[in-house]
Amino acid sequence: MSFRKVVRQSKFRHVFGQPVKNDQCYEDIRVSRVTWDSTFCAVNPKFLAVIVEASGGGAFLVLPLNKMGRIDKAYPTVCGHTGPVLDIDWCPHNDEVIASGSEDCTVMVWQIPENGLVSPLTEPVVVLEGHTKRVGIITWHPTARNVLLSAGCDNVVLIWNVGTAEELYRLDTLHPDLIYNVSWNHNGSLFCTACKDKSVRIIDPRRGTLVAEREKAHEGARPMRAIFLADGKVFTTGFSRMSERQLALWDPENLEEPMALQELDSSNGALLPFYDPDTSVVYVCGKGDSSIRYFEITDEPPYIHFLNTFTSKEPQRGMGSMPKRGLEVSKCEIARFYKLHERKCEPIVMTVPRKSDLFQDDLYPDTAGPEAALEAEEWVSGQDADPILISLREAYVPSKQRDLKISRRNLLPDSRLASSSRPGASTSAATTTDASPSGSLTGTGEAGKLEEVMQELRALRALVKEQGERISHLEEQLGRMENGDA
Template sequence: MSFRKVVRQSKFRHVFGQPVKNDQCYEDIRVSRVTWDSTFCAVNPKFLAVIVEASGGGAFLVLPLSKTGRIDKAYPTVCGHTGPVLDIDWCPHNDSVIASGSEDCTVMVWQIPENGLTEPLTEPVVVLEGHTKRVGIVTWHPTARNVLLSAGCDNVVLIWNVGTAEELYRLDSQHPDLIYNVSWNRDGSLFCSACKDKSVRVIDPRRGTLVAEREKAHEGARPMRAIFLADGKVFTTGFSRMSERQLALWDPENLEEPMALQELDSSNGALLPFYDPDTSVVYACGKGDSSIRYFEITDEPPYIHFLNTFTSKEPQRGMGSMPKRGLEVSKCEIARFYKLHERKCEPIVMTVPRKSDLFQDDLYPDTAGPEAALEAEEWVSGQDAAPILISLREAYVPSKPRDLKVSRRNVLSDSRPAAAPSPACPAAAAPSSSLSGAGEAGKLEEVMRELRALRALVKEQGERIGRLEEQLGRLENGDA
């Protein structure tokens, strides 16, 4: 281990992981045996989704978080795919909407009923067909509503407007080999990818251009991962030529040399990185081993600081990570993972021990909320926006999700048959194509103006409430 032994001040030095009690696990789940390096698990403040074994097709379980204990074999699944499901991702702007990619070459988007499934769900809200080989990656845009990225074994990345079932962009010349993973940056203006050709790439999806590329980011032949951090740096996991597992930090402005490179061990499971932008902590979970290592990323060398390792007896087949707004702030919980075993899912809680019962501002800066900052059309027109942040001070209360509506725009505005794929050029998705005449465009602009003004007002009032609460706290403590 080449970690520096200097004791560094950090409020996350004492983070400790703890599995929940047995009765809070999800038992008797037949986790998928597909040999694919995805997480097999996705979780949000309402539901846990796990890809499971299914005869003659592909299926995944969706359980309300409270449905712990033994899961009945007859429990209904989401089962519309004709081949195994390889990846699932909850929509960040609607806790009832989930996307799935499958060996049947399709992407499907599903609306889960408010209280979970009472019968098998076979009808997706929308089917997105554009890949010619199995689809191993689906990931939602972080800030624009209804924008979804999929990547397949055809080495093609497609970006969709789920609200209109349109293909917005087709990126088919950037990756000469299998794509291992894709990660959006904070505002969704770029994404980075790790590829079997050992290159890490930063790509502008709307221009279809390669912004930066690093060949042989990790020299080993086993799968790599690349994720964007909040400040625009790229964090990668991979293997050395000697098959040692590695972590590295890169500055996309200069990919010649990594800012930091650490070797971990010689286990052979791919490291799945999970990143918390609020605390700058990266959790590296080895697929097939039994540990979660965590590291704090800082601005000063050596940049990657080892914090601790959580180890359990059983190896993990997959892992899901709860968004910050789903954590229990009263218990100083800074992360929660859902670890998949062969037959069960076990939540693991990461906490920072604190004596005080008060809200811990330093642990919980404002975090990404469930409201989209942009509509799909605004993003396509070139706008970017950071996530809309919410305070966790009042312990997050989920808002009622709106149903996902798909309006087949090209059916209404084109004379082409519905099945004709929309062209991949961005012009096809220009916002004006769904509006009849300038009058409606004016109306839309007016509504957007009002919405922006309301958002600003809500933000302002939120800040004022925060200031008043602080004053009140000082008065109660006799400080003022």
């Protein structure tokens, strides 16, 4: 009875998944065939990125979200790696910055032009070299600006300050075998990993210490996944000794026994979990199968409550998940996935069926926004901070307006990155340092100082004008291309 009561009370019981219409898919994309268990896809409110097949190196596509339909074979890619790209991740604090890890043992960070690519992007903002084998995992810190984690087939986890291109922490003794995945906790003070030795580990990166470890979290030999939930618990997917796919929930204070363990089926594709901290719903996508199962995690037994399954005909090669701030709240959309087929990407929308047009407070609590809560240096010094939350009511403000505000700020340093002394410095930081005249008051005598300030001001004005013209030109071009497509 108690189980039924919990289910009946859930507002997510009737969530349903729906693929978008054909003309809203992205067609003719040659999705990468690399045998690696990453998602192959990353998405944010502005862009969709997909790892693609590339001759003579590694590449990924970056498409503006509105660039739907057939993608021209000659469409420009991000193609600076010399080996296949294995993982990509958008920066949570800047929608135009993406990091990639590759078989060429490097991590690269890229600045995507505001309106997308018009020519191939071969020059990263920064190249991070420190791994001796291929880099299969890339994940940004959730709250500290410019902090990026990479993990390689050398069983090493590296944490970087992208703004200064320096290695902050090297964790090379904690994993005896291949690392399957890494997940930061809510405020980025800890991360958990799933490893080929069947252990789940909770690690304090700044101390370089193991906080907790569970050996044989799942006994099967196939790949596992472990992710942190908002309350600090750990959710894992893996296989039993009989090769049944499993889900489990763990309390880091006591890893002896799982709080909950469920067996799903005997398919052999790794289960990729996607978690929404606002609703406590976990979506589990099997790589190579055609379903997305979703579960609500609660504080009462049995803790993991099955909600429903979305099934389609085609198996998924990979999957991307839209951050909450990119969803359409007016349609009660609580999640959107970007499912990769062999040659296309199909958005799948998860909706709570409601009749009212009003903003649904209970579905959309304040969610993590794009502003970083800490600078890299503050995090290194031992500070922690929760994500800075934003209200989704503002989603009713036309997104174009909001984007323009952000991207204008990004544009100033964009063309000056080459001369910046800090490659990859966060755009907002770069803007304030570039635009602040006080930094240049070092001449001799007041007149000299004033002239210097005026000069810098004139240069900035010219730059803003030039960039304004460039935007109009690109928007014009984009309009023509879209009309041509139509």
